[in-house]
Amino acid sequence: MHGLSTFEPKSGAVKWLEARLPILSFMHGSFVAYPTPKNLNYWWTFGAILSFMLIAQIVTGVVLAMHYTPDSTLAFSSVEKIMRDVNWGWMLRYAHGNGASMFFFAVYIHMFRGIYYGSYKAPREVLWILGVIIFLLMMATGFMGYVLPWGQMSFWGATVITNLFSAVPWVGDDITVWLWGGYSVDNPTLNRFYALHYLLPFVIVAVVALHVWALHVCGQNNPDGVEIQDVEKDCVPFTPHATMKDAFGIACFLLLYCWFIFYIPNYLGDADNYIQANPMKTPPHIVPEWYFLPYYAILRAIPNKLFGVIAMFSSIALLAFLPWLDTSKVRSAKYRPTFKIFFWLFVVCGVGLGYLGAMPADGGYVLAARILTLAYFAFFLVVLPMLGLREQTLPVPATIADAVLAKSGSASSVAAGAASAPQTKG
Amino acid sequence: MAGLIFRRAPPEESGQARNVNTFAGSRRSEPPAPQGSVRAEPIGDEHLATATTVEPTRRDFLYIATGAVAAVGAAAVVWPLISQMSPDASTLALASTEVDIGAIPEGQIVTIKWRGKPVFIRHRTAQEIASAEKTDWETLPDPQPDSARVQKPQWLIVVGVCTHLGCIPLGHAGEYDGWFCPCHGSVYDTSGRIRKGPAPRNLLVPGYAFLTDTKVKIG
């Protein structure tokens, strides 16, 4: 699914290189000539936005690493030196910290896009699963990165989450001690988290390469959920069409990102993390960063420690089974009005769980968290399997070209394709 | 080779693959053709009108303007990434140091730390000053008169790093009773000038100023 053969080397030097390592024709086939469906909307720019954010985090991370000291007695003050003494240090630190939030914000939109439009369905199952793996790696990276400033929330968040491993029967305590490198979160823990935090983003790069490769085998999904039939009629070349659209999307995303960096840089963070870690004093509320809140709510909703941990991990692992849990033959929610309702309910459930994750675990919040946890699992285990078998779907256009023509059909005199009936909007 | 990685189009679709050539080829990122490119299908009249009546200069200007603004943005992003490697405020604050030399007796060499390196402060005796001044300095490996190396003749201040490969020379040693570098045998005189051995240059004189008779600011 790419136009490899369109690349024609002009100069002798390029021909020489092509005969030895056809990287230029590969790049051309994958990112210039690559056929992209015409009907993609702006939700499809988040892949490029994510790639941009991955590079941004790696670049800001490497330059921060030039000044950071991963020792429990020096880490906190090394971050303060970055903020006060290093040229532009304050900007690099705020860019990296808020960049992590923006990275997760983009990945959630990217994932919800996939769920809404059925991008996880055959033949894109491996693409989806690679995405789940990237998501898990992102969570591990983000968790360990937050520990590095060695503030109160860094320390106590690490303590709470690493303590979860002691829930594993029989070997739990040993695993936890092994993880810590000691009998509590301390300097050995910090050092190994730093090493892994530096390593994992490059593992993410590798899995992203696989993710894009898997994508290019079958081509993009699209808002109408119909496969590409005729490259000429259904697609446009990636460059300049998708490139420019992605560039615009990235520019708008940067506006949001820079809003955080320059005007509300500490909005998403916790004030307690500006207090140096004190193993003798627990903060009144231990709260993870916002992007972990829904899973934190699920963890706390189950009164049993082990089952809480299992529930939390399975809430993410369940995503990998999505291609098989959803039984619908129709891909895109655009043509599945009932699913659409459940999708938005699921989104509300996710946001609700996120809010509850930040609240203290008492009173009415507990019941609410339990109900929403149930709803979360019900969406995957009950709604998706059943809905595909019973729902009424709208007629799906035969081709992308038909869908595009139908959309502009009201303005044009060209008759819509025979297979597509006038669509209800949205 | 590429077929191993990418699903190759089945033979009956090769005609379409060739269409992809022209379809994609006409859209390569070269200066855009003035009129619309090869189209595979008829489109609505209003779109046709837009494509064929736009002037090349206006479309080019937009692309050039966007490219220029993007380039400025890229430069603005790169600058802090480079600047952050320059010495930070705390390092710059330690870039100069004040030394109280009042307690150094004649004949003694004191070593202080400046910018992470040793600096020799030598309270020279009359004999040492004389031997430094009475040298035929033009024949030296790195010709320099003693007067160019001191502000007050009794105070010689030099960076204590051998100009050969960076070892710290030993004071009151060597043929001229200046310094001797044990690593490869460089010999310096009482003005810190190289006399024998592999070192190419005299011991470096840092910038310094006398704040008072007993206080000197180095750097």
Added chain:
Amino acid sequence: MALTKKLGFAAAAMFGAVAFSTIALRAAEEGGHAEQPNPDRQSWSFSGPFGTYDQAQLQRGFKIYKEVCSNCHGLNIPFRTLSQPGGPSFTEEQVKTLAATYTVHDGPNLAGDMFDRPGRPSDYFPQPFPNPEAAAAALGAPPPDMSLLAKARKYERGFPAFVFDALPIPGGMYQELGPDYIYGILNGYTKADDPNWNLIFPGHKIAMGKPLEAGQVEYTDGTPTTLPQYAKDVSSFLYWAAEPTLDQRKRVGARVMLFLIVLATLLFYTKKKVWSDVVH
């Protein structure tokens, strides 16, 4: 939908959002509850997208720190930052003189002994106690270091206030929870008979007795020496100590946002041109 119609809806939505948010923001200000009230929001010279520090205010605030707070609280910043632009902006000579009034431990000297010497601009403010345990032994509880205090304090904003706090609307972009909290604490000793009761402190029992009284610190620029004024000045100084690059950050931010708006607009029209002959 035609572009103009879309833009029209967007504009109407934005207007509606601003109108709604300003009304809702007022309602949402009633955060906290009767037993544990939230501190009131003050107006600060450095709030908002174009806020900057007031140099004279920072100098007054530093005076309060030096004369009152530094007896118990450390301030882990170097003297030289007091002469940096964007802060109290004392001259380098003033900072040199100030540093020399402090005694700093250093060593070992050539005899191998540790010694005391006058401070230099590159030194940090000395801590009033050698360690937190000594401070707790002397005072009952260890007084926190003040270099980050204004960023280390917050109060619960509640829903929907926390949503509006992020938005570019009047009353939004709220980053000054710390200074509002500190101001509230300093003015919160409302029970004359109980020096450790504070209205704003969570749980009301605060280890620090009332630290500031009106007229305690002399001002040379004619500013009234009332307690609220002291609280304002020292809270501003502490926010500068925690966030010394604020002026630069907002200045650069304005240019960056403007640049991005220009770039996004250019990219939007480039995208439209590129897609102009494709039905989509």
